[in-house]
Amino acid sequence: MIDRGRRRAAVAAVLSFGVAACTAATPSASAVESNAPSVSPTPSTSASPPSSQASGSIRPSSSRLDLEIGQIDPEWLWPMLDFASDSYGIIWSSGVLDDPNGHTAPDLWRYIPGADRPELLWRNPDRDRQLAKIGGDTDVWAFAEISASEEGWWKLWVLTEKDGSPRMLDSQADDASVPSLVPSFDVDAGRIAWTSFHAGATVGSSVSQLWLAEAPDWAPRLLAERDATEHALWLPSLYGSRLAYVEVAIGADPSIDVRHVMLLDLSRPDAAALQLDTSGNAIMPVVTPDGVVW
Numbered sequence: 001m002i003d004r005g006r007r008r009a010a011v012a013a014v015l016s017f018g019v020a021a022c023t024a025a026t027p028s029a030s031a032v033e034s035n036a037p038s039v040s041p042t043p044s045t046s047a048s049p050p051s052s053q054a055s056g057s058i059r060p061s062s063s064r065l066d067l068e069i070g071q072i073d074p075e076w077l078w079p080m081l082d083f084a085s086d087s088y089g090i091i092w093s094s095g096v097l098d099d100p101n102g103h104t105a106p107d108l109w110r111y112i113p114g115a116d117r118p119e120l121l122w123r124n125p126d127r128d129r130q131l132a133k134i135g136g137d138t139d140v141w142a143f144a145e146i147s148a149s150e151e152g153w154w155k156l157w158v159l160t161e162k163d164g165s166p167r168m169l170d171s172q173a174d175d176a177s178v179p180s181l182v183p184s185f186d187v188d189a190g191r192i193a194w195t196s197f198h199a200g201a202t203v204g205s206s207v208s209q210l211w212l213a214e215a216p217d218w219a220p221r222l223l224a225e226r227d228a229t230e231h232a233l234w235l236p237s238l239y240g241s242r243l244a245y246v247e248v249a250i251g252a253d254p255s256i257d258v259r260h261v262m263l264l265d266l267s268r269p270d271a272a273a274l275q276l277d278t279s280g281n282a283i284m285p286v287v288t289p290d291g292v293v294w
Contacts, residue, residue: 072111076118081105086136088112093131093143097123104148105130108141108159122159122166137187140215144182152180158192158218169213169220170196178206179228188238190215195233195245208232210245223264239287241267246283261285261294
C-alpha cells in the first residue's frame, strides 16, 4: 500500500506548471478528457495539441528521492487561480475553456503524471465564478467557489469520482457583519475538515467554526465553535483519525495574537483537543504518519 502522505508530497514536488506565458491557446474539445458534460471550447489556430514534457535533470544525491521532473503545457492552464496535489496528480482551477486571455477560473482540472493530457473533472455551469481554493485526495476533491465580480459570498463543495457532480457542504451569504474569508480545508481518505465564519446567534455577531464531513453521505458535523471577535479556528490538517488545526486568540493588534496548534483524535468523539505547542506563535500544522509538524 502506498503511503498517501508521502505520495502527495512527492507529486507536489516533482511537477512544475509552465505558466511563464501570460496567454495560451485553448485546447480543442476533442482532446479533453472529462467527467463533466461535453464542452466546446474555442479551438486554437496556432497551437498544436499540448503534451506532457519532461525537462531538467537531478544531480545525484545520497539523500534525494528518486523523482522525475515534468511540466504541464501552459495551453492547458491559463488563466489559472489555484493548484494543489491530490496524492496521485496535480489539480488546478482554470478558465482555459473560455478564453486564454480571461480573468476567471471556474473549472476544476487534473493531470496524472504519465497521462497524455489533463482531465476536466468539473465544468462549472456558472462561468462568472472562481474556484479560489482547491484540494483533494485520490478520488475526492473539494473547492471553495466565489463570485468573479467581488460579491462577498462563498460556497464550499465536495466532488467525488463516483458521483461526478459536486454537493455543497457549507456556504456564506454576502453579510458585512461576518468575515468573508473562504474556508480553509483539508481532504484525506474520504473525509474533509474545514474552518469557516458564520453569523452568530445574536444580531451582528459572528462565529468561527471547525467542521468535518465524511463519505458517503458527507453530512457536515460541527466540531468546535468560537466567538469570532475573540478567537479564530484555521488551517485544518487531516490524516486518518487525527485532525490538527490552529486556534488564534485575537489581540488588539495582530502582532500580539496568540496562536496554538491543537490536535483532535476523531476516533474519540468526546476527547478534548490537545494543545501541542507552548510558544503561542505556532502556525500551519501538517499531520504526517509519524506525528504533527508546524
